[in-house]
Amino acid sequence: MKRTPNIRSLYLPVQPGPEHPAEGVGYQEILPDVRLQDYIYCYWQLKTRYPLTSPFHYRVIADGCMDVYFELEEPDKSYVMGFTNSFVEFELAKTFNYVGVRFFPSMFPQLYKISAAGLSNRAECLENVLPAVAKFLADSFSADLSPENLKALLDEHFLRHVSNIRIDADSRLYESIERILQNGGTMSVEKELPQGISVRQLRRLFEFYIGDTPKEFSRVVRFQKTLQAPEDYLNAGYYDQAHFIKEFKHLYGLTPGKALLK
Numbered sequence: 001m002k003r004t005p006n007i008r009s010l011y012l013p014v015q016p017g018p019e020h021p022a023e024g025v026g027y028q029e030i031l032p033d034v035r036l037q038d039y040i041y042c043y044w045q046l047k048t049r050y051p052l053t054s055p056f057h058y059r060v061i062a063d064g065c066m067d068v069y070f071e072l073e074e075p076d077k078s079y080v081m082g083f084t085n086s087f088v089e090f091e092l093a094k095t096f097n098y099v100g101v102r103f104f105p106s107m108f109p110q111l112y113k114i115s116a117a118g119l120s121n122r123a124e125c126l127e128n129v130l131p132a133v134a135k136f137l138a139d140s141f142s143a144d145l146s147p148e149n150l151k152a153l154l155d156e157h158f159l160r161h162v163s164n165i166r167i168d169a170d171s172r173l174y175e176s177i178e179r180i181l182q183n184g185g186t187m188s189v190e191k192e193l194p195q196g197i198s199v200r201q202l203r204r205l206f207e208f209y210i211g212d213t214p215k216e217f218s219r220v221v222r223f224q225k226t227l228q229a230p231e232d233y234l235n236a237g238y239y240d241q242a243h244f245i246k247e248f249k250h251l252y253g254l255t256p257g258k259a260l261l262k
Contacts, residue, residue, distance in 0.1 A: 010181035013063035047097040069100035076138035078126040082119030083211030087253035106209040116211035185222030186237040
């Protein structure tokens with residue numbers, strides 16, 4: 001199996017937990033087995049601690065990743081969510097227990113040989129995309145499983161799958177991804193193309209493995225970088241404060257003041 005680029009060393013995609021975690025909703029991220037950490041950023045669980053008094057609105061911010069997720073009470077209903085170039089808000093029930101797998105950018109298409117472009121900006125029933133994986137989730141999971149049990153089942157499944165997959169680590173694609181990540185999304189790889197590739201070819205690679213163009217991926221990476229140092233937004237390539245606030249609100253769903261000072 002071809003060695004994969006170590007995206008983890010360059011990029012840690014942030015998803016905020018619930019805005020008011022004391023109000024009955026918990027969120028945690030769990031590292032997968034070390035042998036999976038080039039492919040999967042984390043497993044995650046979002047669940048109510050007790051029944052809420054009203055439906056819960058959960059915001060997913062743009063992070064460049066793809067996720068598989070399901071309700072632990074109904075594991076036969078699973079979904080895959082592709083690259084998004086804006087935030088997405090879900091209205092959940094008064095009780096829920098969601099489990100998910102967050103794949104690093106490009107890794108879901110690498111592992112399953114499926115174009116990311118057809119899944120961008122939407123969630124699709126996993127059964128329509130990967131019926132064997134959907135069946136594994138339906139047959140293996142139940143609401144009484146602990147986080148340790150969840151991790152063990154997911155690790156075993158993905159380790160078995162990865163061992164039988166050849167990763168097509170196109171050097172031109174990953175040279176471009178690494179440039180974007182190293183520069184925090186502030187450079188245009190289309191102006192400094194890797195050797196032996198045209199702008200059109202590079203866009204095709206990004207659309208298949210990422211789900212959108214190099215420009216849109218850079219935009220999300222730049223936004224994610226500002227979550228770590230929002231006061232340094234000008235060095236992140238934003239023209240001015242108004243531009244920063246507009247982009248941040250589009251990708252997060254809140255203004256920086258409301259999102260970062262909670």
